[in-house]
Amino acid sequence: xxxxxxxxxxxxxxxxxxxxxxxxxxxxxxxxxxxxxxxxxxxxxxxxxxxxxxxxxxxxxxxxxxxxxxxxxxxxxxxxxxxxxx
Numbered sequence: 001x002x003x004x005x006x007x008x009x010x011x012x013x014x015x016x017x018x019x020x021x022x023x024x025x026x027x028x029x030x031x032x033x034x035x036x037x038x039x040x041x042x043x044x045x046x047x048x049x050x051x052x053x054x055x056x057x058x059x060x061x062x063x064x065x066x067x068x069x070x071x072x073x074x075x076x077x078x079x080x081x082x083x084x085x086x
Contacts, residue, residue, distance in 0.1 A: 009040055016060045019045050020052050 002008075015037055023045065028036075030045045038044065038048040051059030 010035075011039070011044075012060075015059060016048050017057070020048060020060070023049060 019033050019039075022033055022036075023030070030042070033039070033045050034042060039075060048060060
């Protein structure tokens with residue numbers, strides 16, 4: 001359970017993809033990967049692997065909150081006068 005004011009460590013997509021590649025292609029152990037990338041949570045790489053096996057690279061993307069391309073989708077529904085189309 002999270003503690004109030006706790007800061008969470010996030011990892012970039014490149015680190016996630018490289019960790020997956022090292023495990024799949026180079027046969028690195030989870031422990032070696034966590035030490036190499038200084039990942040604090042021992043089970044984090046296992047969770048990334050599970051998502052990768054289920055959904056591919058899409059599973060590694062952050063799915064929380066609003067999407068960055070939300071404005072593009074909204075723009076498709078507006079007419080030239082700025083009113084929303086149905």
